[in-house]
Amino acid sequence: MELDQLVEKLKQKDEKAFEKLYNMxxxxxxGVIYNIVRDHDIAQEVMQDVFIKAWHKADSYSSKKGRFFTxxxxxxxxxxxxxxxxxxxxxxxxxxxxxxxxxxxxxxxNLDDKTDAIGIKKFVGKLAEKCKTVIELLYFKGYTQSxxxxxxxxxIGTIKTRNRNCIQELRNMVLN
Amino acid sequence: MDIKAYIExxxxxxxxxxxxxEKENEEVYALMQxxxxxxxxxxxxxAAIVKLTASTSQRDSDHILQRIKQTLGFxxxxxxxxxxxxxxxYNWITYTGWAASIVLAAGLLWTVNQxxxxxxxxxxxxxQQSLLxxxxxxxxxxxxxxxxxxxxxxxxxxxxxxxxxxxxxxxTFAKVYWDKDSDRIxxxxxxxxxxxxxxxxxxxxxxxxxxxxxxLGTIDSFTADANKIFEIKNANESEAFGITLEPAGGSESPTxxxxxxxxxxSAS
Numbered sequence: 001m002e003l004d005q006l007v008e009k010l011k012q013k014d015e016k017a018f019e020k021l022y023n024m025x026x027x028x029x030x031g032v033i034y035n036i037v038r039d040h041d042i043a044q045e046v047m048q049d050v051f052i053k054a055w056h057k058a059d060s061y062s063s064k065k066g067r068f069f070t071x072x073x074x075x076x077x078x079x080x081x082x083x084x085x086x087x088x089x090x091x092x093x094x095x096x097x098x099x100x101x102x103x104x105x106x107x108x109x110n111l112d113d114k115t116d117a118i119g120i121k122k123f124v125g126k127l128a129e130k131c132k133t134v135i136e137l138l139y140f141k142g143y144t145q146s147x148x149x150x151x152x153x154x155x156i157g158t159i160k161t162r163n164r165n166c167i168q169e170l171r172n173m174v175l176n
Numbered sequence: 177m178d179i180k181a182y183i184e185x186x187x188x189x190x191x192x193x194x195x196x197x198e199k200e201n202e203e204v205y206a207l208m209q210x211x212x213x214x215x216x217x218x219x220x221x222x223a224a225i226v227k228l229t230a231s232t233s234q235r236d237s238d239h240i241l242q243r244i245k246q247t248l249g250f251x252x253x254x255x256x257x258x259x260x261x262x263x264x265x266y267n268w269i270t271y272t273g274w275a276a277s278i279v280l281a282a283g284l285l286w287t288v289n290q291x292x293x294x295x296x297x298x299x300x301x302x303x304q305q306s307l308l309x310x311x312x313x314x315x316x317x318x319x320x321x322x323x324x325x326x327x328x329x330x331x332x333x334x335x336x337x338x339x340x341x342x343x344x345x346x347x348t349f350a351k352v353y354w355d356k357d358s359d360r361i362x363x364x365x366x367x368x369x370x371x372x373x374x375x376x377x378x379x380x381x382x383x384x385x386x387x388x389x390x391x392l393g394t395i396d397s398f399t400a401d402a403n404k405i406f407e408i409k410n411a412n413e414s415e416a417f418g419i420t421l422e423p424a425g426g427s428e429s430p431t432x433x434x435x436x437x438x439x440x441x442s443a444s
Contacts, residue, residue, distance in 0.1 A: 015250045022241055028225075030240075031232035044240050051244050066201045069222050070194040104232045120231040138193040139225055140232075145195050163193075164186030171224045 007068050011058045018055060025069060026051070029076040035101050035140045036080035037089070046083050050076045077142035100136045102127065120174060131166035138163060182207070183217050192221045318403075325405060328353055328362055337417055339439035341367075350437045352417045359411040363419075365395065366404045368436060371421060378422040380430050381414040384440070389418070394426040416440040 009017035029050060034043040054072055061071050083089055102124045124132075137143040137151060138159075149156045190196050191204045208215040328334055337352040349367035354360075363379060371377055379392040392408050420427075421434040 015245075015248075018250075019241065019245075022237075022244070025226065026237040026241065027230035027233045028227075029229075030237050031229040034234065035229075035232050040234065047237065047240050048244055048247065051240075052247055055244075055248055064202055064205050065198065066194060066196075066205075067192060067218070067222060069226065070192055074194050101228075101232045104234070120228065135228070138190070138195060139229065142194070145190065148195075160186040160190065163189050164184070167189045167221055167224060170228060171220055174224055174227045175220060 003068060004063060007058075007061065007063065010055075011061070013055075013058075018051075021054075021068070022051060025072055028069075029072065031101075031104075032073065032076050032140055033080040035104060036077065037083055042083060042089070043080075046076075046079050050079050053079070073139075074142065077140075081142070100132050101140050102132050102136075127166070127169070130162060131169065134159060134163050134166055135170075177207075179207070179211050179213060183214065188214070188217050189221055192218065192225055321403070321405075325362065328355060331355065333357055335441060337439045337441050339417060339419065339437035342435045342438050343433075345436040348436050350419060350439075352439065354410065354414070354441070359409060361392070361408050361410045361417070363395075363406045363408055363417075364404065365398065365406065365419070368398075368404075368419065370399050374424050375421050376424050376426065377419050377436070378426050378430065379408060380418045380420065381410055381412040382416040382418055383413070384415045389430050390414075391426060391428075394422065394424075414441060 006017045006021055010021060026047070030043060030047050033046045033050070034040065037043050037046060050072070053075055057075075061068065065071070105120060105124045127135075133152060134148070137148045143151065145156045145159060148154075148159050152159065154162075187196070187200070188204065191201065196204070204214070204218070208218060333356060335354040335356065337354060339350040339352060340346075341348040348369065351364040353362040353364070355362070365377070368377065376394040376396055377398055378394045380389040381392050382389050390412050392410055392412075395406055397406075398404070416439060418430065418438040419436050420430040420432070421436060422431060
């Protein structure tokens, strides 16, 4: 398993492994962070902190506790949310854009350069409204099941199955 | 466990989202190890989420990597990092320590050298001292000898017998000082040449009527002796003294054609 080896090397402070893992997840993390802070400069600043933290804290990661992607996704979401709570951030950003990730993707001109861009745009365009919010809360905002259940006024079991169906749709779009 | 139902439950999507409890996470991990289809499902969910989230990223993330690498001191900065760690090892204490060691080592070498020099000086001095002691002893001996000679010369009881050169050896001469009280003679052989190799002078005491020679011995140390004065025992009633050249070891009777000097004791 290549990923496991990369993570193992990262723990041993292997710079090449760090670079590979960065390339695997950096766009994803920058997307998540931007979706929260909605400012390119601040997003880049947070990104930097996230991967520096990942480098120093790699030791604390264990594959038994979850996917490496999930681990770094948690660091990114927490760092971005922390940023939005800082006084300086609140002063600068009085009115946070309330768009979902969907709006960002649809307005993302940069996407045309990337593979699967067409698939993604097609997907979010067709994505049911109920999917948009579930995915937004669970993946981009890091809501817990109960938090999402409360926010969407839906039983946890329903969220679980709905989320599965939405991700299935996504997989069909971008992976096949 | 019904793996298919487990997958269908939607728990794996939540696993990737990171909303499961620690216990549930470990359970999913264990099932991934056991059932390849669970692992495959997780990998696909993760891949889809990575792509979805990446498409909300509007900027290129490469330049951020460069800044991160700089901050963490990767690559080009690696060397300076190593140096900065290694540098403090060579602080002034190290340098001072080495310098002190070198000075100490040089000092020790110098001391050892000095010691050797002094030892050889002492040896030279000791040799010179023993040489001087020998000279002093020799001088003392010579002085004693000289004193003895002076006392002999001043003694009235000493009979002085000049020995004149004979035949082919007319140019040679010698003198005998005969101390009758002590039964000894002092032979002054200054007028004789050094004997040739393998030959010695032999001293004879003679009675004239009839002519009978009695050997007083050979002078074996003739060449080595500096003042050529030899003390020889003589208890004979000598009427004359003669000196002949004989083969080394001496002869029973004198070889007359090698008679160098001869002198008759004047009746007093």
